[in-house]
Amino acid sequence: MVDALEHLQPPNTLRLNAQAQALRSVHSVAEIESALAWARAQALPVLPLGEGSNVVLRPQLDALALLVRLSGRELLEEGRDFITLRIGAGENWHALVVWTLSRGYYGLENLALIPGTVGAAPIQNIGAYGREVAPFVVAVHARRVSDGKQLTLSAAECEFAYRDSVFKQALADSVVITHVDLRLARSPATNTEYPALRAALDARGCGDDVNPQQVFDAVVALRRARLPDPALEPNVGSFFKNPIVSHDRAEALRGRYPDLPVFPLDAQHCKLAAAWLIERAGWKGHRAGGVGVHPGHALVLVNYGANAAPVLLALATEIQATVARQFAVQLELEPRVYGVAP
Ligand SMILES: Cc1cc2nc3c(=O)[nH]c(=O)nc-3n(C[C@H](O)[C@H](O)[C@H](O)COP(=O)(O)OP(=O)(O)OC[C@H]3O[C@@H](n4cnc5c(N)ncnc54)[C@H](O)[C@@H]3O)c2cc1C
Known part of the structure; x- marks a missing residue:
């Protein structure tokens, strides 16, 4: 069940050489269950990974590297003002932001172009340009590594804080996130208070009545101008938290x-x-x-x-x-x- 030996290098945007003891791509909850059972039988720890854009991998990883590739965008609930979506953990975050905007589901504009997967977004409560993912998270669904048990955590149970959550604290490295439920607004409610974003919008001639597409475009332009592309200069974005x-x-x-x-x-x-x-x-x-x-x-x-x-x-x-x-x-x-x- 484990991928061939020559494929033991997990992806990581720092392009660091690292060999996992075993490596497996999982595309469904059933595949996660079977991979976790295999790891337990081998007494191997499990390292869930998305796109490797927020990890530093040392050369030797004594773990089963689990590349979480679950897809899916399910509409759970459609209200007058809000919609709730269930997103597969392996979906690309930026592609989700683009898709939600195209459907008229608002809120994620400021978080455009953050690399990585949806499953990793709650781990450090991704944030940029005055917004974090935390207020949009309704629930996080996961499998416990130790016994494969299904867990559902409410937003409060995720204990979100600045670049932090329960997944970096009490539940660190002990669950595999399978889906994230997000609640988005059906009418635009932009947040343009972050000074660099406001300045960029002003420079583009946007007034106070800014729409989500304009925020998205400004964030994408700012990020492209400011942040080095990992494909050209391997990096993980910010290496240190703001103290x-x-x-x-x-x-x-x-x-x-x-x-x-x-x-x-x-x-x-x-x-x-x-x-x-x-x-x-x-x-x-x-x-x-x-x-x-x-x-x-x-x-x-x-x-x-x-x-x-x-x-x-x-x-x-x-x-x-x-x-x-x-x-x-x-x-x-x-x-x-x-x-x-x-
Ligand atoms: C150029 C650049 C810019 C960036 N800008 C920002 C930014 O503006 N704001 C920001 O917050 N971050 C930023 N980041 C960091 C990174 O994009 C995010 O942290 C992202 O959420 C990581 O996603 P990933 O899929 O690559 O996770 P990985 O790097 O693969 O994993 C990160 C952590 O999450 C865990 N994990 C991943 N998937 C799962 C899962 N399904 N279940 C359980 N655990 C899992 C891993 O074990 C690891 O601990 C940036 C990175 C780069 C390279």
Whole structure:
């Protein structure tokens, strides 16, 4: 049941060499059940993967890499104001955004062009340009790796937070998501507060009465202009999360660095721009040993040809150390790291 030995390299947009102990593409719930049963019989952990656009794979993966390829876009409920969709975990996220917009189902415009699959979207609660996927998620359906049991989690049970969810915490690496139920609006309700998006819309001559297609077009243009294409410069998008600190801590830092960007989050906390900290620490455009920090975007680490995770992770550790030294702020990795540590 396991794919041929020469196909043990899982896909990953960093193009890092990695060999899984076993690798299997699954296209249905039945195939997932059978793959999980096989892994249990072999006492192998399971690593579910979509398109590999948010993982750092070390050379040796002692796991069954499960490429989740379930398709399907089912209309569950159609109300006057909302519709509920059940989407197969293997569907491409951007293709879903394009499709929903074409059908007049609104809300996902700001999340256009985020690489990866629908099944991975809840894992880190994907977000961009002022929106996250969390408010659109009604339920997440999954199979438990340990016994194949079917689980359905409500949005509250997913414990969504900034680039975080229960799937990175209590349920980390222990379920395979099969479907995601999303609730979208039937009338446009655009969100254009994010400053870079608002500026892009203004530059395109869009007034206050912006429609979802205009938001989609602006987001796509912004992302194409700003983010390196993984096909040309292998990367996983942001390598670090934006750090969350107390207001007092942010104010103290602002005293020393008046141009430090600070985004208020709640009464106690605010978010700092990791890209600004990394750039200020002198890393933007740094390139050595086949890896580097993108010259146009300090949050993006690029594999220029090193082809193995350790050298990239060593660069990430160095960046974390200098940012901690200079600003006393700890940067946390955004992608998940898998494989046998050296
Ligand atoms: C150029 C670029 C830009 C990006 N921009 C953004 C952005 O703006 N906002 C953002 O939030 N992210 C962004 N990302 C990160 C990435 O696109 C998202 O995290 C995406 O959701 C990952 O999807 P994937 O299918 O590639 O997941 P993978 O990388 O394959 O997996 C990511 C994690 O999800 C788990 N997983 C995947 N599928 C399943 C499943 N079916 N069941 C259980 N677990 C699963 C994996 O085990 C792993 O832990 C960007 C990445 C790139 C390369």
